[in-house]
Each structure stands twice: as structure tokens, then as C-alpha cells.
Amino acid sequence: EDQVTQSPEALRLQEGESSSLNCSYTVSGLRGLFWYRQDPGKGPEFLFTLYSAGEEKEKERLKATLTKKESFLHITAPKPEDSATYLCAAVQGGYQKVTFGTGTKLQVIP
Amino acid sequence: DADVTQTPRNRITKTGKRIMLECSQTKGHDRMYWYRQDPGLGLRLIYYSFDVKDINKGEISDGYSVSRQAQAKFSLSLESAIPNQTALYFCATSDGDVGRYEQYFGPGTRLTVT
Numbered sequence: 001e002d003q004v005t006q007s008p009e010a011l012r013l014q015e016g017e018s019s020s021l022n023c024s025y026t027v028s029g030l031r032g033l034f035w036y037r038q039d040p041g042k043g044p045e046f047l048f049t050l051y052s053a054g055e056e057k058e059k060e061r062l063k064a065t066l067t068k069k070e071s072f073l074h075i076t077a078p079k080p081e082d083s084a085t086y087l088c089a090a091v092q093g094g095y096q097k098v099t100f101g102t103g104t105k106l107q108v109i110p
Numbered sequence: 111d112a113d114v115t116q117t118p119r120n121r122i123t124k125t126g127k128r129i130m131l132e133c134s135q136t137k138g139h140d141r142m143y144w145y146r147q148d149p150g151l152g153l154r155l156i157y158y159s160f161d162v163k164d165i166n167k168g169e170i171s172d173g174y175s176v177s178r179q180a181q182a183k184f185s186l187s188l189e190s191a192i193p194n195q196t197a198l199y200f201c202a203t204s205d206g207d208v209g210r211y212e213q214y215f216g217p218g219t220r221l222t223v224t
Binding site: 031043044049097 | 114150151152153154155158166168169200202207208209210212213214215216217218
């Protein structure tokens with residue numbers, strides 16, 4: 001069974017304190033690994049797609065990386081506006097099924 | 111204006127009532143999806159549609175039905191609502207294969223069944 005597990009469930013950081021969020025997946029024949037950001041009362045918003053192990057993508061203070069078993073979302077010098085829930089999702093090759101993790105709720109304190 | 115809109119945003123209904131949630135998009139995408147989000151369970155796919163004539167069940171379709179009225183409109187119905195259908199419902203679109211293209215989500219409908 002496809003599974004996506006995110007850790008930690010919640011993370012509280014001081015502004016400027018860098019950290020990483022983890023997404024472990026067991027999806028055979030990974031077609032794509034996605035990261036989304038979800039703010040309270042809103043739908044998820046796309047951040048990154050990763051396709052193969054070793055791939056990295058960056059956007060402002062965020063960098064996503066992918067290995068054969070997990071993905072990391074690194075947050076460098078976070079700001080309060082980075083506070084949100086970050087969702088990871090994996091797609092198996094040949095199917096239109098997206099398996100979402102339950103998310104990491106990030107709070108950045110000024 | 112938002113690319114993917116959902117109505118209503120909040121709804122409280124009673125057990126046994128029929129309810130329809132509506133989704134409209136201006137992105138011009140053929141593919142549309144309905145998900146529900148529950149605490150501790152993540153987003154789960156209810157139904158998806160590749161075009162007006164192509165509708166498919168997702169992993170949790172029991173108790174739900176859908177209608178694709180046009181390329182831009184995709185509705186989700188609960189024929190006889192039950193309390194465990196209380197959840198946050200999201201509509202999404204994509205420009206192609208979800209393994210290669212990101213999904214664009216609406217703002218969600220918070221549904222409470224009493």
C-alpha cells in the first residue's frame with residue numbers, strides 16, 4: 001500500500017532558526033513527489049515537484065530534496081510568514097492517484 | 111479573481127439530507143478532482159474527471175456522486191448525508207498527468223453533518 005509519512009507533526013521555530021521537514025514515502029515507481037503549502041482556511045498551494053533521486057529545487061528560503069525513500073523541505077532563516085502547514089504528496093507511475101501525507105504544521109515565532 | 115472557486119464555503123446540514131457542493135474553474139484545465147481532508151488522515155481522493163465524458167471513482171467514493179456539467183464545472187453530491195461525512199472538501203484542477211503537473215486547489219468547503 002502506498003504510504004506517505006511526514007515528520008514532525010508540528011514544529012515551532014524562532015525567526016532565523018533553520019530546520020528541515022521530512023517526508024518518507026513507500027510508493028513503487030515514483031512518478032513525482034510534490035510539496036504544497038496550506039494556510040488556515042485555504043486550499044493547498046503548490047511549491048515544488050521532484051522527479052528523481054538527487055534532484056533539488058529552491059524557492060526563496062525553501063529547498064526541497066529527494067532520495068529514493070524520502071524528501072526533505074529545508075527552511076533557511078525562516079520568517080513568521082513561513083508559518084503554515086506543509087504537505088507532501090507522492091504519485092505512483094501509471095496511476096492518477098496522489099497519496100498525501102498528513103502535513104507538518106510550522107510555526108515561526110518573531 | 112480566484113482560478114478555482116467553491117460554493118458554499120461553509121454548510122451545516124442534517125443527517126439524511128441531500129447536499130451539493132459546486133466547483134468552478136477559469137484555468138481552462140480538463141482534469142478536475144474532489145478531495146476530502148480530515149484531521150490526521152490527509153487529503154483523500156473522492157472522484158476525478160479527465161473531461162466532461164470521463165468520470166472516475168477515487169479511493170473513497172462510497173456515499174458520493176459527481177456531475178461534470180461543463181469543462182469548467184464539477185459538482186459533488188452527498189445523496190444522504192451522514193455525520194462521518196463531516197470534513198473539509200476541496201476541488202482541484204490540473205493541466206495534465208498529476209504525476210507531472212501540479213494541482214490547483216479551491217478554497218474548500220467546510221461541511222458539518224449533524
